[in-house]
Amino acid sequence: MGRNNKRHRGNAKPRDDVYRTDLVDKASMNNSRFENYYQAQNIVVAEEWEPFLEALRTPLPTTFRVAGSRQTAQSLNETLRDIHVPALSNVVFEEQPIPPPVQIPWYPDGLAWQFNVPKKVLRKSPEFKGFHSFLVFETEVGNISRQEAVSMLPPLFMEVEPHHKVMDMCAAPGSKTAQLLEALHAQDTLTSTSIPSGLLLANDSDHKRTHLLIHQSARLPSPALMVTNLDASIYPGIKIPSASNPQRMETLLFDRILCDVPCSGDGTMRKNLGIWKTWQPMDGNGLHGLQLRILQRAMKLLAPKGRIVYSTCSLNPVENEAVIACALKTNPDFYLIDVSTKLPELQRRPGLTSWRPTDKSLKTSYNTYETFMQTCTEGETVKAKMTPGHWPPEDVESLNLPRCIRVYPHLQDTGGFFVAVLERRVAAPRDKKREADEPADIPESKKPRLDESVKEEISEVRASVKDAVDTSMKTEAPLEEDSFPDAPSAKPEAPEASRSPGPPKAGKAKKSEGGGSFKEHPYTFLPSDDATLAGCIERLHLTPDFPCRNVLVRNPEGEAARSLYIANDIVKAVVQHNDYNRIRLTFAGTKVFAKQEAGRGVDAQFRILGEALPLVLPYTDPATIIDADLAVLLILVQSHYPLCSVFLDPFKTIMNDERPGSHIVRIPQSESDGASLSHDLFLPIWKSNVSLTLMIDKKAKSALSMRVFGSDITSPVKERLVVSADNVEAAVETEVEHLEGDAAVAEDDAMT
Numbered sequence: 043m044g045r046n047n048k049r050h051r052g053n054a055k056p057r058d059d060v061y062r063t064d065l066v067d068k069a070s071m072n073n074s075r076f077e078n079y080y081q082a083q084n085i086v087v088a089e090e091w092e093p094f095l096e097a098l099r100t101p102l103p104t105t106f107r108v109a110g111s112r113q114t115a116q117s118l119n120e121t122l123r124d125i126h127v128p129a130l131s132n133v134v135f136e137e138q139p140i141p142p143p144v145q146i147p148w149y150p151d152g153l154a155w156q157f158n159v160p161k162k163v164l165r166k167s168p169e170f171k172g173f174h175s176f177l178v179f180e181t182e183v184g185n186i187s188r189q190e191a192v193s194m195l196p197p198l199f200m201e202v203e204p205h206h207k208v209m210d211m212c213a214a215p216g217s218k219t220a221q222l223l224e225a226l227h228a229q230d231t232l233t234s235t236s237i238p239s240g241l242l243l244a245n246d247s248d249h250k251r252t253h254l255l256i257h258q259s260a261r262l263p264s265p266a267l268m269v270t271n272l273d274a275s276i277y278p279g280i281k282i283p284s285a286s287n288p289q290r291m292e293t294l295l296f297d298r299i300l301c302d303v304p305c306s307g308d309g310t311m312r313k314n315l316g317i318w319k320t321w322q323p324m325d326g327n328g329l330h331g332l333q334l335r336i337l338q339r340a341m342k343l344l345a346p347k348g349r350i351v352y353s354t355c356s357l358n359p360v361e362n363e364a365v366i367a368c369a370l371k372t373n374p375d376f377y378l379i380d381v382s383t384k385l386p387e388l389q390r391r392p393g394l395t396s397w398r399p400t401d402k403s404l405k406t407s408y409n410t411y412e413t414f415m416q417t418c419t420e421g422e423t424v425k426a427k428m429t430p431g432h433w434p435p436e437d438v439e440s441l442n443l444p445r446c447i448r449v450y451p452h453l454q455d456t457g458g459f460f461v462a463v464l465e466r467r468v469a470a471p472r473d474k475k476r477e478a479d480e481p482a483d484i485p486e487s488k489k490p491r492l493d494e495s496v497k498e499e500i501s502e503v504r505a506s507v508k509d510a511v512d513t514s515m516k517t518e519a520p521l522e523e524d525s526f527p528d529a530p531s532a533k534p535e536a537p538e539a540s541r542s543p544g545p546p547k548a549g550k551a552k553k554s555e556g557g558g559s560f561k562e563h564p565y566t567f568l569p570s571d572d573a574t575l576a577g578c579i580e581r582l583h584l585t586p587d588f589p590c591r592n593v594l595v596r597n598p599e600g601e602a603a604r605s606l607y608i609a610n611d612i613v614k615a616v617v618q619h620n621d622y623n624r625i626r627l628t629f630a631g632t633k634v635f636a637k638q639e640a641g642r643g644v645d646a647q648f649r650i651l652g653e654a655l656p657l658v659l660p661y662t663d664p665a666t667i668i669d670a671d672l673a674v675l676l677i678l679v680q681s682h683y684p685l686c687s688v689f690l691d692p693f694k695t696i697m698n699d700e701r702p703g704s705h706i707v708r709i710p711q712s713e714s715d716g717a718s719l720s721h722d723l724f725l726p727i728w729k730s731n732v733s734l735t736l737m738i739d740k741k742a743k744s745a746l747s748m749r750v751f752g753s754d755i756t757s758p759v760k761e762r763l764v765v766s767a768d769n770v771e772a773a774v775e776t777e778v779e780h781l782e783g784d785a786a787v788a789e790d791d792a793m794t
């Protein structure tokens with residue numbers, strides 16, 4: 043977003059309105075610097091130039107994807123295809139036909155969609171209004187993710203498998219992290235393990251943004267997730283015990299690394315209109331150094347035969363092909379993979395082999411670094427940002443740069459994007475491990491010999507480290523990406539600097555960028571015979587194969603007090619063998635159990651968190667799962683604390699006989715009285731002395747209600763029980779229990 047980007051707060055017009063391209067005059071979407079620069083680069087052939095510019099000036103469609111690895115994904119997609127799309131197929135608004143949503147042709151299994159409907163239609167057309175509410179609800183519970191189409195590409199090229207060790211170097215706010223997590227969990231079913239053996243380490247140098255990322259990722263709770271807050275360009279080696287000899291420590295190398303680096307973001311102009319006004323070539327020139335250092339660090343951390351995906355939402359070759367070329371030249375055991383047959387429906391253009399950087403003066407673009415230098419007088423500050431690496435190397439043809447992918451707005455009505463997929467040839471693991479271990483400042487004597495131009499590049503890069511850090515916030519994924527127009531905010535207030543891609547900040551590097559004070563609670567794994575844990579396992583009917591040695595707590599005392607988390611073996615190994623302050627570990631694993639007051643005369647005990655149920659279910663004794671039906675579900679969804687006595691038998695008798703505490707109910711796939719459930723549903727409930735509660739949050743309850751009963755039938759506020767003469771005592775008891783219970787949950791939430 044441009045320098046003059048205004049922030050919108052309080053009663054000001056919401057950002058979404060201001061930045062809608064259909065509300066901004068097309069005539070103001072001009073920038074001769076931009077046009078001259080990109081014409082000089084020949085980024086598209088002459089006949090495509092006008093369609094390219096025209097597409098850039100047209101509103102970007104709304105795009106979303108159905109979250110892939112959830113049990114509900116397929117049936118939700120069917121609901122979209124078979125119910126919503128037909129219902130939206132003949133909508134006419136103010137005498138204009140409005141096209142229904144369509145599937146994005148290249149996205150696997152048809153799980154990604156797009157539609158292009160003005161906000162007015164979403165608000166006023168009854169058909170689209172209903173569809174919009176459906177999207178908002180399903181987004182809030184994590185079944186749908188609003189994401190720009192092109193931003194869905196990098197994770198697809200990663201080809202992540204559940205056993206992979208994956209790193210997302212610049213991860214916040216986390217839309218791609220969520221996709222990577224889904225891929226790690228791709229094999230989840232309710233009968234197989236829900237704990238992948240792999241790892242996803244998501245990192246971002248902005249501390250506040252790492253918390254947004256954690257919030258986003260909570261939609262797919264994963265014991266395989268870790269979040270750190272470091273500068274990716276100097277990411278330290280992480281120690282884990284060697285697989286062959288657990289007494290020996292080795293450096294963790296990753297099978298897959300995503301470098302979705304900070305960039306100038308001119309591929310997002312259809313959405314971030316401020317860029318039209320402010321674009322200038324130094325935006326990209328200034329970021330090249332940081333982008334290169336992040337990619338080079340990723341190369342050091344990659345396992346032999348591993349894969350790196352480098353991506354930007356910039357069209358600028360200086361931020362794209364130039365970075366790839368420099369990185370390949372300094373790391374000859376890497377090469378660009380030919381991915382031309384992957385996602386065959388994706389229309390793309392090849393990477394460039396020639397480009398002509400220019401500087402602030404914009405007088406001309408220059409063929410070579412040498413010509414550029416000849417035009418500069420000594421001491422011109424602008425030179426500091428231009429290095430030989432900004433230009434194509436002499437042997438550019440040998441690097442296979444056309445294997446990079448360029449996506450342009452006019453090809454398939456998307457944003458502009460760049461992706462390169464790099465693989466490491468097999469190399470001696472010993473050397474690779476040592477390189478990975480070394481931080482950025484490798485002693486001169488140990489450095490591999492480099493040719494002169496590369497040496498010069500590196501010294502320039504080092505000289506501009508501070509500068510690059512200042513500019514690193516230039517483009518961050520805009521945070522509204524995750525919600526639909528008019529949707530209530532589902533996330534904490536975003537930090538000011540991250541609301542939109544902003545201009546480089548002058549002055550010192552921000553404290554939060556991987557260097558300031560770090561105040562997170564430590565991570566303590568409980569002994570598997572911990573008495574509280576054993577009690578929890580017994581009460582929740584967990585099977586002996588439940589991985590109790592992987593349960594951790596996060597409080598200064600290291601006690602099983604209010605919340606229990608679970609992390610898989612590799613996350614545990616990283617936590618136990620690395621100082622969490624050094625790697626600025628902000629999050630590890632996922633919360634599965636929380637303590638809850640049980641009511642009068644019953645001890646507080648742990649309950650299963652609704653969102654963690656898919657994780658815990660494979661470890662639950664099936665004989666203890668209580669059968670219910672759509673009539674039971676209707677009452678649980680409609681009321682907050684229905685008395686056991688309001689249900690019909692056999693459910694009523696079963697629940698009356700159950701002890702107070704956490705239980706799981708199963709509602710089989712069925713249809714009745716207009717309600718329809720397309721697959722078996724498992725839900726956590728809580729039994730107090732005399733009543734039941736469905737233990738999922740309000741939004742999840744509403745989304746469930748819409749899905750099964752066709753509308754939101756949940757009670758807007760806590761209803762008071764209708765008290766008749768024969769249930770007055772029970773009703774009073776229920777109210778007291780829930781007041782106690784609510785207080786405990788509120789306290790618990792505040793603690794975690």
Ligand SMILES: C[S@@+](CC[C@H](N)C(=O)[O-])C[C@H]1O[C@@H](n2cnc3c(N)ncnc32)[C@H](O)[C@@H]1O
Nearest residue numbers: 212213214215216217218247273274302514519
């Ligand atoms: C393009 S955004 C990433 C978007 C993210 N991958 C997603 O899909 O939601 C770039 C991110 O890089 C982060 N960043 C900037 N400089 C960094 C550095 N030196 N190390 C790590 N992260 C950095 C920014 O805070 C920003 O969140």
